[in-house]
Amino acid sequence: MTWWTWPGLRGAVLEQIPGRLLDIGAGGCCLETPTRLASGTFGFVEVQGPDASIAEVARVCDVTERPGAAAPFLVRLEFLPIALPAGLGVSDRRTRAPEGSLAAAAEKAGPSLTLVRRRRSNGEVESVESAHSAPDSHGYATPERPGEPLAERLKK
Amino acid sequence: MDRRRHGRYHTEGFAEVQVLRDVDIVRASAREITVISRSRAATGAEMRMRVSAAGGRQATLRVRTTGSQPQLVGGQLRYRLWMQVLSQESEVTR
Numbered sequence: 001m002t003w004w005t006w007p008g009l010r011g012a013v014l015e016q017i018p019g020r021l022l023d024i025g026a027g028g029c030c031l032e033t034p035t036r037l038a039s040g041t042f043g044f045v046e047v048q049g050p051d052a053s054i055a056e057v058a059r060v061c062d063v064t065e066r067p068g069a070a071a072p073f074l075v076r077l078e079f080l081p082i083a084l085p086a087g088l089g090v091s092d093r094r095t096r097a098p099e100g101s102l103a104a105a106a107e108k109a110g111p112s113l114t115l116v117r118r119r120r121s122n123g124e125v126e127s128v129e130s131a132h133s134a135p136d137s138h139g140y141a142t143p144e145r146p147g148e149p150l151a152e153r154l155k156k
Numbered sequence: 157m158d159r160r161r162h163g164r165y166h167t168e169g170f171a172e173v174q175v176l177r178d179v180d181i182v183r184a185s186a187r188e189i190t191v192i193s194r195s196r197a198a199t200g201a202e203m204r205m206r207v208s209a210a211g212g213r214q215a216t217l218r219v220r221t222t223g224s225q226p227q228l229v230g231g232q233l234r235y236r237l238w239m240q241v242l243s244q245e246s247e248v249t250r
Contacts, residue, residue, distance in 0.1 A: 002186065003184075003207050003209075003213070003215040003217075003244070003247060004184040004185050004186060004189075006207070006209035006210075006213055007209060007210065008209050008210050009181050009184060009207055009208075009209050010178070010181065010207065010208050010209065011178070011179045011180075011181045011189075011191055011205055011206065011207045011208075012176045012177060012178050012179065012205065012206045012208075013176070013177055013179055013191075013193070013197075013203050013204070013205045013206075013219075014174060014175075014176055014203060014204045014205070014206070015174070015175050015176075015177055015195070015203060016172055016173075016174050016203070017172065017173045017174075017175065018170070018171070018172055019170075019171040019172065019173060020168070020169075020170065020171065021168055021169040021170070021171045022168075029171070031171045031173070033173070035195065036195075037173065037175065038194075041175050041177075042175070042176070043173050043174050043175035043176070044173070044174045044175075045171060045172070045173045045174075046171065046172050046174075047169050047170070047171045048169050048170045048171070048172075049168070049169035050169070053169075058173075075173070077173070
């Protein structure tokens with residue numbers, strides 16, 4: 001039986017919305033986006049700085065509309081204590097990061113932010129651990145299921 | 157652990173948010189799918205769609221928007237999106 005013949009068919013689209021990071025903390029971040037996101041929407045946010053990237057499961061807390069702005073929506077996201085897939089990398093938080101950088105923010109925040117990649121001086125990108133799998137992480141992490149897409153887990 | 161007690165760090169960077177938005181499927185075939193969505197999609201935009209049905213059946217499709225039209229549904233602004241099914245990535249039954 002093929003999918004389009006299934007009775008009671010329901011659908012969900014995975015949308016990828018670009019944004020610009022305004023500020024970030026251990027509990028969440030604030031982005032400028034061209035698209036409105038409804039409060040309460042769950043999603044996955046990845047922030048790419050010049051020296052590092054972070055990835056978190058997040059929930060939209062608040063949206064402010066700024067008519068006339070190039071990116072008219074100010075979206076505040078709360079990071080959720082849900083473990084990221086194990087495939088995101090291995091631990092290395094010991095290297096000091098430049099002050100004011102995204103990597104430094106993640107370093108200060110400890111296990112609350114998930115640093116997933118860091119760019120070496122030669123431009124190569126290396127993997128860094130999903131902080132939620134660290135021993136000193138919070139206690140809410142779900143068991144790792146590498147084979148299951150994150151989008152599937154978000155729908156549960 | 158209350159992560160809100162931690163500090164706030166100003167920095168800059170590009171961000172991408174991935175969200176799952178429910179859509180109502182109006183019509184579906186092997187090649188095309190028509191949905192009613194809360195958000196518009198640009199013609200030509202490619203995205204992934206998960207379709208599911210009773211019994212835990214799920215399939216993930218790669219689709220491309222071929223057209224969109226705003227319309228009112230119950231007094232709410234919605235968009236009718238016509239999509240071309242590019243490929244089926246997986247199909248599972250739980």
